[in-house]
Amino acid sequence: MDFRQRVEELVSQIPHGKVMTYGQIAAMCGNPRAARVVGGVAHYGDSKLPWHRVVNKSGGTASGYPGGKSEHQKLLESEGIIIDNFRIKNIEEYQWHPK
Numbered sequence: 001m002d003f004r005q006r007v008e009e010l011v012s013q014i015p016h017g018k019v020m021t022y023g024q025i026a027a028m029c030g031n032p033r034a035a036r037v038v039g040g041v042a043h044y045g046d047s048k049l050p051w052h053r054v055v056n057k058s059g060g061t062a063s064g065y066p067g068g069k070s071e072h073q074k075l076l077e078s079e080g081i082i083i084d085n086f087r088i089k090n091i092e093e094y095q096w097h098p099k
Contacts, residue, residue: 003029007041010098014053017079018096019088021057028098039064052076053096059088 006029022035052075061072
């Protein structure tokens, strides 16, 4: 399985109401320095995956998300995640750490 496939597999498992960071995903998929590559996979990858559950290291929403930061925020809020000014408040509360 290549890096892109590992990223998509992991993103497909992020539970409702939880998030992961680009860097966290990159590290778990075998390349901790590839957070930007994860962003590229998100941008060009399978659009059916829950990419809205992927945020930057400080819990910020992505301007490149379809519909922009406000759409990204809206989808996260629909899952009960508290966001203020396009940033998750207390990201540790919502961050998913798969086993």
